[in-house]
Amino acid sequence: MHHETKAILANALIAMLQKRSIDKITVKDLVEECGLTRQTFYNHFYDIYDLVEWIYLQTTEKSLAENKDYDTWQQGFYQLLISIRNNKVLVQNTYQSTNRDSLERYMHTVIYDQVLAVVERQAIGMSVDQKHKNFIAHFYSLAFIALICEWIKDGMKEKPEDIVEQTAVLIKGDFEKALNKYAK
Template sequence: MLKNAKEMFAESLKKMLQQKTLDHITVKDIVEDCGVSRQAFYYHFSDIYDLVEWIFIEESSAALAKNRDIDTWKQGYCHVLQRMQENKNLVLNSYRSISREYLEAFMYRVLYQVIYPVVEEQATGLNVEAKHKKFIAHFYSLAVVSVGIDWVRTGMKEKPEDIADQVATLVQGDFIKALKKYAK
């Protein structure tokens, strides 16, 4: 095999999502499409939702590479939205099949990993307790996730660049402003 098994299963699932929803795809469908045994699938994933999560993690990791500081976080967020749009069927079917909470939790984990380092960087030279820095990152992560979920809910029609610009405009300077309020 030229591709690793996980990538092969991911491609198969994405292809099937062009034709039907996630809740109508089985492990049997995927392994038959790939020409492998069910055991091969279960060696890598516990179920289809585990495969979906792996795809989301792989896509977001690639999108966020090197975009975790004050100057590049917007670009990282834009990349996440672009990857979501590139995988529109997967995202929309996950949103509709898995539940909104699953997608929200996943997006939160991803975006918190982008936002917290930015808050840490902005806190340099300020005496701010860790719990306050975590809360600031938590607050903004929830806000950004809500914007992203609304974008998914409405069919992902708006350009990712436009959403990232709007979010960046709203939060520009807010991290440092909030940190200064918590500084001792």
């Protein structure tokens, strides 16, 4: 029931976003839309943006979990872009809202975890301090986030596969090269 209630709230929010911006939707509006109480909402979420982050995580969690190595990171990045495009109204509403940082926070969490997993796998057999692996993951995460934010701002016109292909060309071998420079 816990997950079902969250899904009901998520679906109601997505439906409401078809008619108005996220900054114009209140918890009261949302619970009235789906016939729940405010307390039910607050039993599950801190605020509307907490619900938005939950929606983002639910839509990307499975596809990214399966693509955490150097050979499949591109598929994970592609799946993330597809997920963002499939939730275009939600993402663009969040991006254009006063609380855009919730979108960026979500992207950083998801992308950093993904990139760090790839870096960790590339570092197997190397003696590299964790702080250096974390820095590499942070650096590339910020680059990915900047690309995604620019793509969102431009209306998601470029094909996800083109973004992934161009990114892959730029970073091919870079994780290993950086790790080798930091290796003891």
